[in-house]
């Protein structure tokens with residue numbers, strides 16, 4: 224097991240040999256790969272999607288599941304760059320929209336997700352991160368929010384413009400859907416959808432040797448676009464754990480999202496869930512403020528004491544991967560890369576210091 228590990232996350236269009244080399248040069252020993260193309264169709268823009276009322280972009284091909292061959296090829300490319308492929312982050316709305324919406328194709332899509340989980344396991348990739356959310360990561364704004372006017376994302380008030388049909392998880396899966404709002408689920412219905420999903424897929428995940436790690440809601444509000452959300456307070460993560468006892472039922476523990484929540488305490492939450500051994504991997508970024516008014520900041524400003532979070536993870540036996548999640552863009556020729564390199568350098572030093580302190 225050993226110490227905590229520093230990883231790096233890359234969006235689909237960034238899965239290149241150059242970016243693998245960049246990640247390893249910045250200190251990453253592990254990689255988290257996004258296979259959903261959030262930017263397809265041009266809705267989102269940039270290297271950190273915010274999108275429009277029509278979301279980030281178009282979902283992928285419902286009939287093309289990620290194959291063992293392409294997953295193995297990706298793992299080998301990451302290994303050739305000197306790292307371990309730790310996780311695939313997020314399912315494609317094209318593959319599971321009716322699981323989130325409880326639509327007519329739900330059972331067919333459960334079969335697809337089961338197959339994807341089997342494929343990921345067969346390819347030797349240990350974790351799938353996912354975000355069980357109807358509206359998804361919607362309602363964020365972009366501005367000169369971080370130190371020195373660096374551009375980052377945040378929220379400037381609630382976002383409850385109704386979500387149209389044909390959309391879920393802030394992407395469009397059916398561009399021909401009627402132009403009318405998707406009927407809102409109740410919170411109870413949404414929790415029941417997650418419960419049924421976990422019951423249907425966790426036995427397959429266990430058999431495949433894959434951990435499913437749930438991201439909390441981002442932004443963490445009780446509703447976004449009029450649709451309920453699951454984990455918008457730290458205590459609600461416990462409800463996810465208690466839904467299913469499988470050791471494959473874990474958390475994609477996003478410290479930034481937890482810090483944005485209106486209740487609870489990010490340090491107490493870190494201790495509670497690390498102690499239970501339920502953290503699959505960690506997103507570690509910093510933020511100022513709470514929903515519905517917060518701003519993402521550089522890793523060394525903002526409200527979160529990152530050293531304190533790392534000490535709590537270490538003290539509770541967490542030996543998994545920590546990735547920097549998002550970072551503000553820095554003013555230079557490579558704004559995204561510079562911002563991420565700054566976060567990586569800070570995290571590398573902080574993790575070394577915390578581990579050395581014993």
Ligand SMILES: [Mn+2]
Nearest residue numbers: 477480506548
């Ligand atoms: Mn996150």
